[in-house]
Amino acid sequence: MTRTEITQDEINVIFPKVAETMADALGCDVAKVKPNASLIDDLGAESIDFLDIVFRLERAFKVKIPRGKIVEEARGTLSEAEFEKGGVVTAAGLQRLKEFLSEVPAERFGSSLQVASIPRLFTPETFCKIVIRQQRSAPAAATPAA
Amino acid sequence: MNDHFCAFSFVDRIHPGKAPNHIRGSYLVPAGVCAFPASLAAEAVGQLAAWAAMDAVNYERRPVAGIASRFELLNSPQPGQLLDLSVDIETIDSDAIAYSGTASANGVPLIHLEHCVGPMVAVADFDDPQALRERFALLCGSGATPGRFGGIPPLIPDRIGGEPGSSATAVFQVPTNGAFFADHFPRRPVFPGSLLMHAKLELARALASEAPPAPGGAWVLSAVLDMKLRAFIPPGKILDMEARFTDRSSESSTIALETRSGERSMGSARVLMTSTPIP
Numbered sequence: 001m002t003r004t005e006i007t008q009d010e011i012n013v014i015f016p017k018v019a020e021t022m023a024d025a026l027g028c029d030v031a032k033v034k035p036n037a038s039l040i041d042d043l044g045a046e047s048i049d050f051l052d053i054v055f056r057l058e059r060a061f062k063v064k065i066p067r068g069k070i071v072e073e074a075r076g077t078l079s080e081a082e083f084e085k086g087g088v089v090t091a092a093g094l095q096r097l098k099e100f101l102s103e104v105p106a107e108r109f110g111s112s113l114q115v116a117s118i119p120r121l122f123t124p125e126t127f128c129k130i131v132i133r134q135q136r137s138a139p140a141a142a143t144p145a146a
Numbered sequence: 147m148n149d150h151f152c153a154f155s156f157v158d159r160i161h162p163g164k165a166p167n168h169i170r171g172s173y174l175v176p177a178g179v180c181a182f183p184a185s186l187a188a189e190a191v192g193q194l195a196a197w198a199a200m201d202a203v204n205y206e207r208r209p210v211a212g213i214a215s216r217f218e219l220l221n222s223p224q225p226g227q228l229l230d231l232s233v234d235i236e237t238i239d240s241d242a243i244a245y246s247g248t249a250s251a252n253g254v255p256l257i258h259l260e261h262c263v264g265p266m267v268a269v270a271d272f273d274d275p276q277a278l279r280e281r282f283a284l285l286c287g288s289g290a291t292p293g294r295f296g297g298i299p300p301l302i303p304d305r306i307g308g309e310p311g312s313s314a315t316a317v318f319q320v321p322t323n324g325a326f327f328a329d330h331f332p333r334r335p336v337f338p339g340s341l342l343m344h345a346k347l348e349l350a351r352a353l354a355s356e357a358p359p360a361p362g363g364a365w366v367l368s369a370v371l372d373m374k375l376r377a378f379i380p381p382g383k384i385l386d387m388e389a390r391f392t393d394r395s396s397e398s399s400t401i402a403l404e405t406r407s408g409e410r411s412m413g414s415a416r417v418l419m420t421s422t423p424i425p
Contacts, residue, residue: 027372027414048265048376051242052213055263067241 011035011128014061018128021060025052035125036103050119057127063134070130071118074100089113101126149328151281152294154338156190157231159289160197160282167235169198171285174292177226181297185347187223187257188214189340191247195233196264199243201282205275209243209264210378211339216260217370227251242266272331299324301345303387311357313390316349318405322382337379342413343370346387346403350417353389359396359421366422373415377407385412397421 015035023030026043039045045053054065066073075083076096083093089112097118098109103125161170171194175182192211199209223229229249236244243264249256269275284290303316320337321327327335347367354365379385386406393400401417 024372046376048212048374051263051265052374055213055242055244055261059261067239 006129006132010132011125014128014131015124017060018057018124018131021056022053022124022127025049025056033124035128036105036123038108038120039122039124040120050122053127057131061131061135063131063138065130065134070122071115074118076100084115087115089115089118097121103129149325150277150332151290152329153296153325154189154329155193155290156186156229156295157193157197157285157290158292160194160285163232169194169233169235171197171231171233173229173231175223175225175227175229176293176295178293179225179295179297182223182225182227183298183344184219184223184257185340185344186298187229187249188217188259188343189338190229191231191233191249191257191259192262192264192340194231195235195243195245195247195262197282197285198233198235198245199238199264199266200269200278202238203240203266205269205279207240207266208269208272208278209266210336211375212242212265213261213263213375214259214373215262215371216258217343217373218258218260219367219369220255220257221251223249223251223256229256236261240266270333272334272336274332296325298326298341298344301341301348303345303349305349305352308353308388308390311353311391313388314349314353316387316389318345318385318387320379320381320383320385324381327381334378335381337381337383339375339413342375342379342385342405343373343415346389346405346413346415347417349387349389350401350403350419353391353401354399354419357391357394359399362424363421364424365399365419367417368420369418371416371418373413375413377410377412379412383407389417392416 019030019033022033026045026049028043037043054067058065074097078093078096082090084090089097094109094113101121103123104121108121156173157171158174159172163169173190196209229251231249233245233247245262247259299321303318305314305316308314330336330338358364388404390402391399392402399419403415403417405413
């Protein structure tokens with residue numbers, strides 16, 4: 001189950017709660033939180049807001065989100081050296097990132113992407129997918145003994 | 147006098163908690179200070195959490211003020227009181243600490259902090275890791291000598307505009323010097339977030355007094371919600387502040403607070419006020 005692709009239906013189910021959580025964290029109208037908005041460029045999020053969003057999502061969805069490891073997760077099976085050189089994402093890294101962040105419009109990646117700029121790509125839908133992945137990987141509820 | 151661990155340190159002793167993620171401490175408010183605002187009681191709880199965080203990561207990182215989802219002001223702390231501090235830690239790692247906590251005196255709760263997040267920064271940029279390690283051992287052992295806090299200067303924003311009873315704009319100049327800067331922090335002086343909150347609450351109180359809920363009533367500040375500090379504030383910084391009523395009924399009201407430096411938002415919060423009859 002954990003390996004299957006995340007469906008749009010799954011995203012649609014949790015998006016309203018994710019959007020509401022982000023609006024609370026950013027102090028903005030929930031209508032501004034569109035699935036593909038850039039959290040930094042469109043919604044003005046700063047690093048403290050990302051922390052706020054992560055902790056609020058953890059409480060709202062009762063999951064643990066691996067803070068600071070989103071980029072590491074995006075790297076997948078690529079080694080650090082394969083993923084980036086001198087702080088710039090390699091071609092292989094960019095390809096992997098586009099797959100991982102499939103919700104991000106292709107033109108936002110550009111031809112040269114700094115590793116430090118990866119969070120600029122994150123959207124509300126990115127966090128929907130993170131929540132869904134964490135929900136899937138959470139241990140199943142204990143089954144009462146027969 | 148060396149102000150490190152004196153001028154802005156509000157934990158005298160640290161005790162083991164009743165559970166692995168629980169830590170307790172105490173602080174004696176000097177009887178000689180003229181006031182001890184609720185924001186300093188919140189600072190004491192935050193400092194207890196910070197000690198737990200620093201010790202957990204071997205003094206390589208330390209938390210700084212970031213987010214408090216809810217800060218309840220239940221009773222006013224008084225000079226001479228022994229504060230019992232209690233912190234429940236949700237998580238600690240190299241990025242952040244998340245916790246909730248309470249300060250009480252004689253069994254009476256004074257303030258409660260809910261869902262606070264402190265982003266972690268490199269300790270060595272702000273303080274001497276070895277001095278902190280030794281201080282923690284002292285606090286966990288015989289305890290610090292109490293009574294070394296000398297109070298804070300008046301921190302009143304200068305009102306410059308707004309619509310009386312509806313909004314208020316003000317300029318606030320962060321002090322250029324003050325004993326607390328030597329303690330917060332020795333290697334990089336930063337205006338404490340709790341003092342910024344104190345100044346903002348002064349502006350909120352001034353605005354609230356202009357629009358009482360009903361004849362014979364007054365607004366009493368009951369909680370600060372969604373408090374967020376976005377940047378380090380150095381000594382002498384000039385800040386723009388705004389307070390604005392966003393909701394108002396006969397029983398309660400909300401004031402939104404915003405602090406800016408130019409176009410940059412430095413911090414924000416919402417203040418919840420409840421209507422109380424004037425005795």
